[in-house]
Amino acid sequence: MDKICVIDMGSQYTHLIARRIRELGVYSEILPYDVSIGELKRFDPKGIILSGGPSSVYEEDSPQLTKSFFNFVKEEKIPVLGVCYGLHLIIHQLGGIIKPFNQKEYGKTELEILKPKRLFESLDKKETVWMSHGDQVESMPDGFEVLARTITCPIAAYANESLNLFGVQFHPEVIHTQKGITVLKNFVLNIAKAKKEWKLENWIEIRDYCFGKTK
Numbered sequence: 001m002d003k004i005c006v007i008d009m010g011s012q013y014t015h016l017i018a019r020r021i022r023e024l025g026v027y028s029e030i031l032p033y034d035v036s037i038g039e040l041k042r043f044d045p046k047g048i049i050l051s052g053g054p055s056s057v058y059e060e061d062s063p064q065l066t067k068s069f070f071n072f073v074k075e076e077k078i079p080v081l082g083v084c085y086g087l088h089l090i091i092h093q094l095g096g097i098i099k100p101f102n103q104k105e106y107g108k109t110e111l112e113i114l115k116p117k118r119l120f121e122s123l124d125k126k127e128t129v130w131m132s133h134g135d136q137v138e139s140m141p142d143g144f145e146v147l148a149r150t151i152t153c154p155i156a157a158y159a160n161e162s163l164n165l166f167g168v169q170f171h172p173e174v175i176h177t178q179k180g181i182t183v184l185k186n187f188v189l190n191i192a193k194a195k196k197e198w199k200l201e202n203w204i205e206i207r208d209y210c211f212g213k214t215k
Contacts, residue, residue: 001040002195002197004047007030007031007050007051009033009051009052011084014030021049026046026195031043031107046188048073048079049082050085050086051084052084056100057088057092067158070094070163073165083168084170087167088137091141096140098137099136100135105150105152108128109128110127110155113148114147114149118145120186122186127179129178131153132171133153136169137155137169140155143162145158146169147159153169153171156169156170168183
């Protein structure tokens with residue numbers, strides 16, 4: 001069965017990301033940010049999503065991925081989507097610059113899609129999204145391109161198509177992002193090419209078989 005791994009960076013919405021993926025018919029599981037490469041290999045994900053989180057990537061003791069993570073996903077050709085903190089972390093660990101935002105952005109805002117590539121397929125040029133961040137990308141490593149922006153955030157989404165790395169500053173998992181499910185669907189089904197093989201009733205049957213029926 002195809003699986004998507006959600007790596008938890010401390011967001012209050014991490015479980016919601018996993019739930020949204022299951023609602024698409026794909027099994028998902030949450031793993032800690034310090035998950036080993038060996039554990040990731042055993043999990044064998046079709047794609048990986050890095051959640052948001054309350055920290056800043058440049059702070060001491062902030063959640064960081066293992067140093068060999070990006071070599072692993074490159075070798076295994078596993079697509080990665082970073083959400084908010086996850087977007088910052090990809091850039092930070094690959095040599096880009098993340099800086100404090102001059103004003104925290106929280107709430108609904110209008111996203112302007114500059115390049116409607118795979119991640120934004122079937123979306124309009126302008127969409128309403130939900131932002132919650134105090135940092136932003138100042139510069140990106142070579143190979144990354146800006147996909148979308150807002151009036152206050154010039155890099156609100158990016159992609160490195162050759163490495164299958166993607167990032168969104170907004171939260172596609174919350175209902176306030178009007179077409180957030182479409183963004184997740186594009187990543188899970190079209191980019192990661194995960195098959196819709198998971199159903200809630202199948203999990204309930206397995207649970208009941210192993211542990212007995214619950215009232």
